[in-house]
């Protein structure tokens with residue numbers, strides 16, 4: 035039975051056989067130990083906001099139907115959900131703050147370790163933000179862009195943040211404003227959809243969900259939308275744009291994916307997490323001749339950096355660093371016995387990694403004081419001392435090489451070639467300078483639609499099954515797939531990101547890909563790079579004189595796990611993109627919240643959620659949405 039199969043990836047299955055044989059505990063084992071999982075939590079009806087509780091609503095409709103304070107299921111579910119959205123938005127946005135601060139430091143001449151790798155992108159961002167650059171030096175432009183970015187985090191007026199104003203199509207902004215006016219006229223409320231500042235919206239969520247404040251599910255969800263928009267069009271957009279400025283806008287390149295990239299002859303450093311500021315330097319340091327020579331002195335052929343999750347997506351897109359795997363591969367990589375150091379920054383790092391690395395010679399190194407793990411080696415990364423810290427980390431990894439136990443080394447052979455690096459700029463370059471040919475192909479049906487498959491692995495779902503299955507089915511149906519995050523890694527591991535994969539696509543898509551030298555599944559980066567999908571969809575909509583809500587596009591997070599994934603889904607839906615989820619978020623305990631998100635939102639904003647966990651029905655549901663939109667915009 036599929037639900038008993040832990041992964042569709044043969045490399046994962048090989049390592050899970052090792053785990054079973056040697057007794058290494060994995061995320062799948064712990065999921066089993068947690069069964070049966072709490073139904074109140076699953077349906078969102080558990081409330082821990084005050085100490086009169088914890089309370090829970092009986093999901094079967096019997097008593098208790100209210101918490102001690104009187105809150106009903108609608109209030110409790112909506113509050114819980116928007117707190118998840120706020121957490122997701124906060125993590126993406128706090129990530130985005132760091133390149134903005136670094137850019138300001140560079141502009142002020144306070145950081146010589148980093149520089150502006152892509153002046154062209156800097157000027158493009160400045161132009162987009164409406165910054166007059168005439169007569170300014172490059173560093174002065176950088177300073178202006180950094181200031182505008184940082185102002186989006188902390189300003190205190192009620193105007194929408196500048197990034198949203200300048201990146202979101204005007205017609206979509208007008209839709210939000212119309213909706214605000216309509217709701218105000220009919221209810222007397224003054225709802226706000228457009229984010230006032232990136233830091234303010236999660237604070238507003240925490241404020242209004244605190245004991246005895248906002249109890250109206252619609253009001254709560256509107257603030258959830260505003261907070262998610264602050265992420266997509268704010269924090270994540272800033273992260274993407276400024277990282278391109280600092281480290282280079284991605285260009286198409288060859289790369290390799292899966293555990294077979296681990297090379298037993300080398301000191302293997304596994305970078306893991308999300309933020310590229312440190313890993314960029316770590317890679318430069320590792321690959322420099324000095325560290326390679328030190329590794330050779332220790333008996334290795336050299337140092338190799340590979341990566342996991344979104345940190346690797348960042349350095350894969352820009353530097354072609356090999357991908358060892360996605361979220362559920364992190365424990366499996368350690369079990370190969372050939373990783374000298376796991377070097378982590380923030381987010382999506384399993385705390386189980388500390389104990390697991392102790393079964394091997396592997397050093398588990400934390401580098402951010404925001405992500406501390408008891409038992410880890412902590413080497414604090416600091417932008418001011420990036421070179422020194424990088425060297426210390428690499429030397430720590432090299433020193434571990436002599437402790438490696440060859441008897442414990444077991445590396446699966448699986449490794450796939452992939453073409454990666456397709457941000458909107460690179461995609462435009464392939465299309466001859468801008469997205470016009472793609473817009474035409476969408477309009478004339480050469481391409482049936484575009485689906486962004488994004489998000490995590492989840493041990494409740496056979497690893498990669500839906501990511502890979504959906505990508506394969508959709509290209510067969512003539513749908514261009516764009517991927518980010520762990521989904522993109524799943525597809526790369528499955529060998530579906532090569533140019534030759536066009537042969538598996540429907541004729542129109544196949545010919546389009548061949549003509550423009552593109553794979554039919556495009557790797558668009560990390561999870562903050564879901565902002566690239568917003569830019570892509572907005573550009574196409576404007577070219578076709580449509581609102582995004584009329585475009586044949588869908589977002590899908592079929593194996594979602596984290597709060598961040600729900601935030602992405604919410605800003606997609608609020609931006610006019612229907613969103614498929616492979617399993618239910620914790621909202622089923624409120625029919626009102628479920629109705630708002632799966633039905634009402636469609637009329638209000640054009641995007642909405644739908645849930646389908648089986649591959650073929652999910653494919654059919656996605657195609658139905660695309661075809662329905664096509665039929666409408668062609669009529």
Ligand code: BF8
Pocket residue numbers: 308343344361381382488489490491519520521560561562595596598599
């Ligand atoms: O931010 S897809 S498991 S790694 S949350 Fe995490 Fe999910 Fe992977 Fe990237 Ni995104």
